[in-house]
Amino acid sequence: MQTQNIxxxxxxxxxGDKAKNLQNAINQIDKKVGNVLQISSIYKTASWGFNSDDFYNICIKAVTKLDAYKLLETLLIIEKDLGRQQKTKEEYEDRIIDIDILLFNNDVILSKDLIIPHAKMLARRFVMIPLAEIAPSIIHPIAKEQITNSAKKCNDNSEIQSIDIKLLQPVSISDKYNYIAIEGNIGAGKTSLTKKLSEDFNAKIILERFAENAFLPKFYNDKERFAFPLEMSFLADRYQQLTDDLGQFDLFKSFIISDYYIFKSLIFAQVTLQKDEYLLLRKIFNIMYKEITKPDLYIYLYQNTERLLENIKTRGRSYEQRITSSYLKKIQEGYQGFIKTEENLKILLIDVSEKDFIKKNEDYHYIVDKIKCF
Known part of the structure; x- marks a missing residue:
């Protein structure tokens, strides 16, 4: 498990539009660094070290899994993406955005490429005043005193003025949802995405226990004989797991995310069972469904059949290698029918056929943005 750094x-x-520049930077930091937890007021100050237009300055608190050097690298990329030009001289100069690391946990780093705490922070009012606003009791790891006291002792006499412009804190997934269910066809990547979101947003994770189902390999060898016991065993296990796990609140987790929703029992049963078997399972399902907590958001990952078959082959589960494109298409049609007719769930459909959200950060952030903005 990766360490969460403050x-x-x-x-x-x-x-340019200075408030907009700050908001854009905040949004990019929340997207590429980690959740922005606090934002100070905006403070206007005269340019420091050279004559130019006044600056807007803020301090923010963020949580990140990046180490300090990777954080620096990421912030430099954000600055460049937002339009900051490479310095043409050694003196201070105008800038569309400037982002400095002030503190990183309680670490002291003194290297050629990075100095933490920031070497000049204690001498700058435009840093210490907004920092004291959001972190008054934090101890400076070298000065060994609270930030609020260090701010009072700052010898910088520059005039600083609070600006009545409110910057928006990006909404975290955990702020919007208590329970998210991620669904998709076989091989769509729902478990991989569930695990990644859980790690990045501190969620309690519920993973389907398909590997423990003794009927599954038997079903792929003889579907007609083992379809009903397979679907019944899955239904019972899904009901038991969701009832237990959703009923146990974890104080150390922000929300819950699962890689399945119990309704998939009906979707698969429609494809695999005879009519009378399906009607029997449906009666039992209806009783159970009343007792199940419904997700705040239901995400369906759409993958085209060709990609599904590639993913199934790549992950190499022997009992899945006989799965046919026609079987996958029937499952897909079942999900499409459910999505079109279900009226009691918030459903977000995401086409990931051309995405690789495990290997490509931009594809993963595309999905995260979809969830945040839905």
């Missing part, structure tokens, strides 16, 4: 950053700008 960092405090200073942001400044004196070009």
């Amino acid at each position: 960092t405090y950053l200073s942001l400044g700008t004196n070009q």
Whole structure:
């Protein structure tokens, strides 16, 4: 499990729409670094070290899994993406955005490429005033005193003025949802996405226990004989797992995310069972369904059949290698029917046929943005 690091950053700008520049930087930090937890007021100050337009400055608190050096690298990329030009001289100069690492946990780093705490922070009011606003009791790891006391002792006499412009804190997935269910056809990547989201957003995870089902390999060898016991055993196990796990609140997790929803029992049963068997299972399902907590968001990952078959082959489960495209298409049709007719769930459909959200960060962030903005 990756460590969650707390960092405090200073942001400044004196070009163009300065409030917009700060908001854009906040949004990018939340997207590429980690959740932005706090944002100070905006403070206007005269340019520091050279004559130019006034600066807007803020400090923010963020949580990240990046180490300090990767954080620095990522912030430099964000600056460049937002339009900051490479310095043409050694002196201070105008900038559309400037992002500095002030503090990183309680670490002290003194290297050629990175100094933490920031070497000049204690001497700058435009840093210490907004930092004291959001982190008054934090101890400076070298000065060994609270930030609020260090701010009072700052010898910088520059005039600083609070601006009545409110910046928006990006909404976290955990702020919007208590329970998310991720669904998709066989091989769509729902478990991989569930695990990744759980790690990044501190969620309690519920994974389907398909590997423990003794009927599954038997079903793929003899579908007619083992379809009903397979679907009944899955239904019973899904009901038991969801009832137990959704009923147990975890104080150390922000929300719950699962890689299945119990309704998949009906979707698969429609494809695999005879009519009378399906009607029997449906009666039992209806009784159970009343007792199951419904997700705040139901996500369906759509993959085309060709990609599904590729993924199934790649992950190499022997009992899945006989799965046919026609079987996958029937499952897909079942999900499509459910999505079109279900009126009691918030359903987000995401086409990931051309996405590789495990290997490509931009594809993963595309999905995260879809969830946040839905």
